Amino acid sequence: MQTNRFLTAFWALAKPYWVSEQRAKGVTLLVTVIGLSLGLVWIEVQINLWNNEFYNAIQARRLDDFYRLLGKFTLLAFAYIGLAVYRLYLRQMLQIEWRSWLNERYLADWLRERAYYRMQLLDHGTDNPDQRIADDLRFFVDYTLSLGLGLLSAVVTLASFIGILWMLSGALELAGVSIPGYMVWCAILYAGAGSLLTHWIGKPLIGLQFNQQRYEADYRFSLVRLRENAEGVALYRGENEELGNFRKRFANVIANWWGIMRKQKHLNFFTVSYSQLAIVFPYVVAAPRYFSGAIQLGGLMQIASAFGQVQDSLSWFIGIYPSFAEWKATVDRLTGFAASLEKARGEAQRMDGERNEVPGERLKIEKLDLKLPQGRPLLSSVTIELKPGEHVLVTGPSGAGKSTLFRALAGIWPYWKGRIKLPKGARLLFLPQKPYLPIGSLRHAVCYPEDANRFAGEEIRESLKAVGLQSLASDLERSENWAQVLSGGEQQRLAFARALLNRPDWLFLDEATASLPEEDQAALYRLLRERLPNTTLVSIGHRESLAQYHQKRLAWHGDSLLTV
Known part of the structure; x- marks a missing residue:
């Protein structure tokens, strides 16, 4: 049952690309790679047959046959090299195509209906x-691709060599019983026992790779956080605290890696x-x-040679088990991510409140529970x-909920009931206290x-000058991480521009x-x-001086919002 669930989850991840409108190039590449893989197996069969002739020529000391067979091997080797190189090259092309499609799909799903924001609120797992x-x-x-094509090659190799090994191995007399193709049975038993023990x-x-x-990722994220908040950490002189946090997260990386090492050591002893x-x-x-x-x-x-090919094919699972464990962990993580995206979208569609556009010029909030x-x-x-x-104003x-009210008006906050009626066709813009700067x-x-x-360009430069950022007016094409380059006040000025x-x-x-x-606040207003x-201004603020720029004031009283 658990295996069926895993295969179902894997197919849900893999299937969309192969049934999409962009699948044509991928299918062509996949068929070509499979064809090259079959060609490599055919060459391996020819080399196996060559072994018989070559070593018999050596045993019989036939020099002419020796040189002829060396020439034959050279041709087979060059063909093998060409097929192997282009199989890898075309497989990498297929990886680019498939990954690019998946990247676009998951980015779109993550951004659609602000799932990236809702996931932080709804799903901390x-x-x-x-x-x-x-x-x-x-x-x-x-x-x-590597495991799938490897499995295909193993199956084709097994099908190609098992008949050869059956004919070559003959029968084994054991306790008066004749066992035909006994080496095939030996290979099956040997590989079967090995696969079970390996698993x-x-x-x-699998769990260790998941963790x-x-x-x-947690350790890398903590390092990025320091880079993004370098000034704040420096002002607080929080280097020792950050170092302790880095060490703690890195200790998790190392401790888990030791667990992987120990398990791989046990597995390697056997394999x-x-x-x-x-x-x-x-x-x-x-x-x-x-x-x-x-x-x-x-x-x-x-x-x-034939036994080695059959045994290798049957033992495919043994050789790739560490990669299988990491692949299984990856599928589990992506399945969880896809489920979280679906949950976020589902929650968005099950909102208790109604937010829509209606004819008229007024913005109405009716029976809002936040x-x-x-x-x-x-x-x-x-x-x-x-x-x-x-x-x-x-x-x-x-902490009363002023910013949360704006989030509900923007349509990104899920925890509210009632009705929000926006003027039809009206353009809304929200300026948070800390603007986002890409x-x-x-x-x-x-x-x-x-x-x-x-x-x-002149319009942009003029807007920067108007808000007091004339020093930046000539730098429109300059690329920076502006959230780190500009001060908090400069970032707020840029938001006004x-x-x-x-x-x-x-x-x-x-x-x-x-x-x-x-x-400066007065000048900007x-x-x-x-x-x-x-443009109608709706402001949140604590400064009394803001009141002079607004005709109406709404004040928080308990769980009510009253006109003052």
């Missing part, structure tokens, strides 16, 4: 989604012993027939109507989320000037009133 997209998809494609010894590696991928015994096993079993004169040296070498994920209520049955052109104590050119950062090509360019109908400012002095006369 899915760690490091960035690692699952960047690394797990790569592992999934690489291992699926029994190596099964714990290793998680611990590696290496198994492989070494397999070298001499066919000679020991076939030696009586050779020394009795029933077969020549060429026959003995051909039997050994709460935290833990269930603590923030607002109860609140009804508000906001008129266009009537600027509103929302005030209240920290990595890239300054032009792109200022225009985000709109396409930078929509705006002329973004508002000037986007010209929304409704602008929601969540303490958008908290990092600026009051005189006057700028909005002058440049965006048709």
